[in-house]
Amino acid sequence: MKNAAILREKLWGYIVAHNPELMLSLREEFSVSQYLAEKASLVMPLVERLIAEGNPQYIIEELCLQEMTAELKPSKFLYIREIVEEEFPTQFAALQESGTLTYEIVNLITECSELFSELGFRENGENSSLRYAVIAQVEDYLK
Numbered sequence: 469m470k471n472a473a474i475l476r477e478k479l480w481g482y483i484v485a486h487n488p489e490l491m492l493s494l495r496e497e498f499s500v501s502q503y504l505a506e507k508a509s510l511v512m513p514l515v516e517r518l519i520a521e522g523n524p525q526y527i528i529e530e531l532c533l534q535e536m537t538a539e540l541k542p543s544k545f546l547y548i549r550e551i552v553e554e555e556f557p558t559q560f561a562a563l564q565e566s567g568t569l570t571y572e573i574v575n576l577i578t579e580c581s582e583l584f585s586e587l588g589f590r591e592n593g594e595n596s597s598l599r600y601a602v603i604a605q606v607e608d609y610l611k
Contacts, residue, residue, distance in 0.1 A: 471515050471528070476504040478529060479536050486543040489574045507536045544584060548576045548602065552610075555603050559610050580605050 480500070483491050494500045511532040518528045552573065553560045563569040580602050587598040 472505075472508045472512065474529060475508040475511065475515075475532050475536065478533050479504055479507055482533060482537050483540070486537075486546060487540050488545055488570050489577050490540065492574060511535050542590065544577045544580070544589065545573055547589070548573050548580065548606070551599070551602055552576070552606060556606065556610060576606060576609055579609050 483494075491500075494503050514532055514535060515528060518531060523531075549569075552563075560569070563572050583598060583601045583605060587595060587601060589595070589598060
């Protein structure tokens with residue numbers, strides 16, 4: 469089905485950009501295709517309803533992508549990447565230059581996982597306690 473293929477492609481693009489830790493895990497487990505297929509199949513009833521309502525293709529794709537990525541938000545990867553870029557610009561540039569930035573940020577997600585659980589990581593609302601704790605964790609990691 470054309471819609472399913474488009475949705476799998478869009479979901480993969482989202483994961484690569486926002487959740488590379490999931491991308492690496494799926495690749496390691498050789499389950500990329502299965503994961504994408506499952507996610508796309510779950511939104512097929514929504515696709516059918518939106519088509520029946522006469523929605524344009526781009527609206528259908530956007531609404532389905534939102535549904536498929538709901539559990540992937542907020543992105544811990546982008547959160548930590550922003551902190552490293554803002555608070556540790558020299559190290560950020562060095563990691564980017566060496567090509568290890570994504571790898572190191574994925575490692576930092578693991579390093580900060582307890583902080584995310586204990587202090588709460590959510591999409592809306594800045595949590596200054598979490599931010600300062602993550603900054604301290606990143607600083608220790610980068611030493």
